Amino acid sequence: MSTATTTASTTTTGATVEFRGLRRAFGPTTALDGLDLTINPGELLALLGPSGCGKTTALRILAGFETHDSGQVLVDGQDITQVPAHRRDAGMVFQSYSLFPHLTAADNVAFGLRMRGTGKAERRNRAQELLELVGLPQHAGRYPHQLSGGQQQRIALARALALQPRVLLLDEPLSALDAKVRLNLRDEIRRLQQELGITTLFVTHDQEEALSMADRVAVLRAGRLEQCAAPAELYSRPATAFVAEFVGTMSRIPCTRAGSSVELLGRTFPVDGELPADGELDVLVRPENVGLVSNDAGAAVVVGASFLGSATRITVRLSDGTEIKADLPTEAAAGLPVGGNADVTLPDRPVLVDRRTA
Template identity: 50%
Template sequence: MAFLELTDLEKTFGANRVVKAFSLAIEKGEFVSLLGPSGCGKTTVLRMVAGFEAPTSGTIRIDGHDVGDQRANQRNIGMMFQAYALFPNMTVADNVAFGLRVKGVSRSERDARVAEMLQLIGLPDLGARFPFQLSGGQQQRVALARALAPRPRVLLLDEPLSALDAKVRVSLRNEIREIQRELGITTIFVTHDQEEAMSISDRIVVMNGGIAEQAGAPFEIYNKPSTRFVAGFVGTLNMLEARVVAPEAGRVTVAGQALDLAQAIPAAEGASVTLALRPEAISLGRAEGREVVLPATIDEVHFLGSVIRIRARVEGSVVALDTFNRPDQPPPPVGSAAEISFAAVDAILLPA
């Protein structure tokens, strides 16, 4: 039995179904990200787990117990918000101790726990400061310490890094993951940032329109998307139109070039299907192991230092690919004829 089980969760606001038949089982100590565009229902799921919203239907179980009738303060869940939500009139130490004080923990135990938490987040000497005296990254560390101080069973993170600049975000997300692993706490992380979710999650749940489109490890979500939405939302994707030649054999043609996919095609002979390719699966020019070679025209060239980003046109479709910068080999000029190549095994057949 999973440690945290969400079964057929539904949430309706008036006539609007925000979350639809959402089910998810999370193991103890697992780090799971809910990833999706704004309005897809991911924060609503988080708020139902926290107890801030009551499900219209469905059940939430923690460690085998149904918590549907429990209020937020009875569930022993830590919450870290997008806005830091620190008390401006309290010191850092008092902010971290707030949940412990509400629980009636003794002063000596509170002080010891606060010291432990400040050490954990790397701010052992800042307990006497007020939030306005801290940087944004430091404030988020304090918010994390406050959420962890009461030793919650589950930690919920609602886009906690979105207000920080890019460099601090990368540093802090890695720190959050290290602390989560050290404590072994079951965690749900809500984000719309694909790189964030891919880099720190054990599993990702991609949400769209209130439903879970796909759940899996980052490698699986990226390389084996099960729906057209997941394929397009996670990472950069190139689309190529193909014509079915032999459905059972998985044979199609793209720009007059035949290729065999590693699967049967659920479409009739002569039907049009869409193949997807990640940029890293495409080479400029002919490359070893990439047997499909297509003529192309260079549309755009962007020099990014170590990488050159190229957009090429193939029979009306535009594909993006990256090549490493080589001082002895200048990038192709815009408008020039070229070839692209890829391995047939890397082509993803998108569902209709």
Template identity: 60%
Template sequence: MTALPATADNVLLAEAGEGTRVQFQGIEKSYGSNQVLHGVDLDIAPGEFVSLLGPSGCGKTTALRVLAGLESADGGAVLLGGQDVSRIPTNKRDIGMVFQSYSLFPHLRVDDNTAFGLRRRGVGKAAAAKRALDALALVGLEGFADRYPHQLSGGQQQRVALARALVTEPRVLLLDEPLSALDAKVRVQLRDEIRRIQLRLGITTVFVTHDQEEALAVSDRIAVMDAGRIDQIDTPEELYLRPATAHVAAFVGLSSVVPGVASGGHVTVWGRELPTNAPADGPVEVHLRPENLRFSGEANAAIGGVVEESTFLGSIRRTLVKTDAGDLVRVQHDAHQHPSFGDRVHLAIEPVPVAVRATGLG
């Protein structure tokens, strides 16, 4: 879908700004005796796209709801553009939000659904209609204004929900797993559209997802959450290549876990010494990325093993190998290599930094 020219023909594009700074300062939240957020600190630059990534129950949606004002924090402060909005209601925070469910009014046409927030703010009918059409054009639904939600596909309905969130020109856009109900192809298309629109508008965006591929694809930075805390916040490249913890290594990307022994900033695996940033000594669990393992001749190999399975993934293959040490590891390699079940192979390890966790830690 072609992007719209940044001219005054479209009010949203003509008034694109630089975004608003978003800050969490020691945010705490409990439900009864269950503490969901443990002093969360977060600083999002104006116009930045930050994803909150983590498994179910890690606190990411609660953090988003606190930012939106849908939940009140038990401690700490939420700042928008340097202003403490912790006690300001949702409708006064100037935030647009898109949920997993489309939440469209079934009895209203697409243009009226889109203009709903404007009309509630007292914008005149003609002005609201023009701005609704601008928002629909931005999400690629120019010709759908007079349809009803039941006449749209799931992806189109979510585009309407996005247009409705953007039409009020909010300072911050919040996205709560907005793609999880869509099929894979539509999900990728809409994901890319959201990123394109966000860049064009310059709007600060916080995106909640449990899908690491989505987060890696669209984010300027990703905050990986676990048990109500941020384990690491960094660029997608840094998170993947230099995970700060074993949890981050396990959640972002694919890893095989094998035993090793750490000492002095290095870890020994299968007789090979690898660098690690973790301050661990003694027995550890080592996270090996599949692209950092390769098939090798026996003379240069770290270990031998037997092929358990090999999966074709288009331009690459991933092959599961049971090593002579009893470990199961995945090797990512060229698709033209086609090892078969039971084949004897030998593996080498690229000397890149690895994430480790002390054995026995939860």
């Protein structure tokens, strides 16, 4: 995609979006259970979570495609509950592209302008500007079936931007694309979003997409907000065990209580956050924080190795059957063959503790 210079007519100003106590149920199923969330002007916020967590429902309510049972949706302080979808000043990009097959790329981009009664010459100029912005000016006369999936999604993005919306809504727009195209397009979407300064809500179930693209990531679970934070904070300081295990990889290691601390692997560790009041406990550890030292008398047995390039993920098993993953430099991992023994080490810092799962 080209890095075409954005003209003044393409630049937009982002709005503040607020969900206040948002609730929505579909029969006995609660999709949103009191969602409170603010998206700052010009921010790209990703809604992340498993299927059924309520992320798409929240986006569709903001777009005006769904109604909420209670609560408020505000854009720049105005409650838009009674504002119809076509007047909400929001552009939307769907997973399935949703281009009109009988219209050229340029006519697809200009469709919303035509519906607004914009003159033909202005529509043509605006469409050309946006096609240049998304790197496809030479495809103006092509029809959707003559475009690749990535090109179709760029056209869909240009169409969503044509009306200069204050809010851009992205509903898993990359999930139908192959891995290489998805990687390139997510970088370009992020570049455009920052260039335009448009407030963007991005729904995805792909944690890598969320962490690489968003200013902040809001993790939902069963209609409730678990945590909303910058990607680095979300990954390194998860507020709950659910966030810790949903975002990135975690190993669970059984531990025992030692007053306000816990004991595991022959050592005592302080606890990060609250220690559950009862029940058996696990410590949650990311693979990059696990050290392995080859030792013929070590308590852990190497049971697997996955080459990841500069790093190799080693899986070891303790005598109680617990499996722990460790990411080591590939050169160091070569000294830990499958079947060999090792000692497991953890850094000297507080650990995240959760009740043991069944």
